[in-house]
Structures are given as C-alpha cells and as structure tokens.
Amino acid sequence: xxxxxxxxxxxxxxxxxxxxxxxxxxxxxxxxxxxxxxxxxxxxxxxxxxxxxxxxxxxxxxxxxxxxxxxxxxxxxxxxxxxxxxxxxxxxxxxxxxxxxxxxxxxxxxxxxxxxxxxxxxxxxxxxxxxxxxxxxxxxxxxxxxxxxx
Amino acid sequence: xxxxxxxxxxxxxxxxxxxxxxxxxxxxxxxxxxxxxxxxxxxxxxxxxxxxxxxxxxxxxxxxxxxxxxxxxxxxxxxxxxxxxxxxxxxxxxxxxxxxxxxxxxxxxxxxxxxxxxxxxxxxxxxxxxxxxxxxxxxxxxxxx
Numbered sequence: 001x002x003x004x005x006x007x008x009x010x011x012x013x014x015x016x017x018x019x020x021x022x023x024x025x026x027x028x029x030x031x032x033x034x035x036x037x038x039x040x041x042x043x044x045x046x047x048x049x050x051x052x053x054x055x056x057x058x059x060x061x062x063x064x065x066x067x068x069x070x071x072x073x074x075x076x077x078x079x080x081x082x083x084x085x086x087x088x089x090x091x092x093x094x095x096x097x098x099x100x101x102x103x104x105x106x107x108x109x110x111x112x113x114x115x116x117x118x119x120x121x122x123x124x125x126x127x128x129x130x131x132x133x134x135x136x137x138x139x140x141x142x143x144x145x146x147x148x149x150x
Numbered sequence: 151x152x153x154x155x156x157x158x159x160x161x162x163x164x165x166x167x168x169x170x171x172x173x174x175x176x177x178x179x180x181x182x183x184x185x186x187x188x189x190x191x192x193x194x195x196x197x198x199x200x201x202x203x204x205x206x207x208x209x210x211x212x213x214x215x216x217x218x219x220x221x222x223x224x225x226x227x228x229x230x231x232x233x234x235x236x237x238x239x240x241x242x243x244x245x246x247x248x249x250x251x252x253x254x255x256x257x258x259x260x261x262x263x264x265x266x267x268x269x270x271x272x273x274x275x276x277x278x279x280x281x282x283x284x285x286x287x288x289x290x291x292x293x294x295x
Contacts, residue, residue: 072160072265131177
C-alpha cells in the first residue's frame, strides 16, 4: 500500500504528500519502516560537516544545562545522573572528541561519561581524585587513540 | 560565581552571615575540604574514579563517611558547639540519610564549606546552607587539635 518515489538510483522514500493524503492506507509496520528509511536517508545523505555541527551544538547545549544544574553538588554520581549528562553519554563515540576538547579548555567531571562510553580508564591509581592529573591522562589517551590532535 | 548566585542556590545565605573565601574550583569537593585537602576530590564512587581512603567501603552511606573521617582521627560526637581543644566537622544528610556535604569548624566557631564545584565560604552556622540537595540534618565528628 505504500507509495515509493524514486529520487535517484540509490535513494527511495515514501512520498510525504501521498502519505498525508492516504494515512489510513498505511499499516503500523509500513509507517515504522517509513520512519526508519527516513532516518537511514538522513544518516547517509546529510553531509558529514553538517552532522559535526549538529553534534557539537547538541553537546554544547547539554553541557551548559548540566553545568548550570549541578554546580552545587559534591557527588560525581549525582552530577552524572543529570539527564543532560546522561544524554551526552548516549551520544556515544561522537561525544568523545567533544568531551576531550572541553576538558582541555576547562577540566570538569567528565570521567564518569568517558568511562561509560569507552569502558576503560587510563587514570593511574595514584592519580584518582586529582582532577588535573586525571584530565591529563584522558587527554593523552585521546591523542593516542586519534580522537583529538596533539 | 557571584554572591547573587550563591544566595539563590542557598536561600539561607545572606550578605551578613557568610563570605566567599576562595575562587571557583572543581579540583576538590566539600568532603576533601572538610579533611583539609585542596588538591583531590574525595568520593566513594562505584567506578573507583575518585580518591577514597584505602580500606574504607566505597558506598554513599553514613557509615562509610564516618569511617573515612575516622582514618583522620575523627570520632562522632553530640554537639556542634565550638570546643577549644577539638577540631569538628559536620556531615550533612539528605532525607534518605545519604551524605551530601561536609563542613569544617574554624577557630572562630564559624564553619567553612566548599560548595560543590563553586567557591569555599565561611558561614556563621550549619543551618545557613541547608537546601534541598544538602538536606537538613547533620552528624558531627571531632578530633583533638
């Protein structure tokens, strides 16, 4: 029942106009497939440069929210449970270079996020709790792993 | 951070009952500050990211905090009154009895607190920084000077 419009050799999608006029003719499954195909289309067709900017803006916005609402807290567990921080963790690998760049400018409690995303921790036992040294360890790790430039 | 922001975050603070005594820094927290440490963040986090005295349980419980300060010679006591021969600290607890903050008593009888990643302040009484996040009850500990 779906209406597929050929837009190029490699690009197919449901016609928006058609879907609006004929909503009743689409099953739940086909609508779900349509949503997924749109997401895939965006993923493969949005220029990389545009995606980088979107990602950066999202990170910036979340970071500002997180800092504003957690400044008075003394527990990294509570700091890390803030929804904005959790969303940054949810950005996954894309967030790593942004976090490391932020740490270079202003050390902060990004260790929980980095640990959650990477599953690792380059901080030595004697550096635990020493924010400057912990930050330095993660930045060196980021350089070694090619997430950021030297 | 300005006084205006601190007074908004901590409604009990007024221009007459506290003063800012440091710059903004996130290098240490209140738990470390109460223990006289200014270059390390004390916390019993489950990822083992931060410093916590070796051998003390890494849990956010009053027992763990009492034991952590116990490594520095502190023992629990009854009151918050200034005693010349003792140094005192106070551990704040929220409604779940989870430790949220710690303050240290100064020779003046006032208290000093590091407010999260904000500044250190000197405040007249423990009640001055009561807020939702910090809770309103305290457990006091002391050690000989």
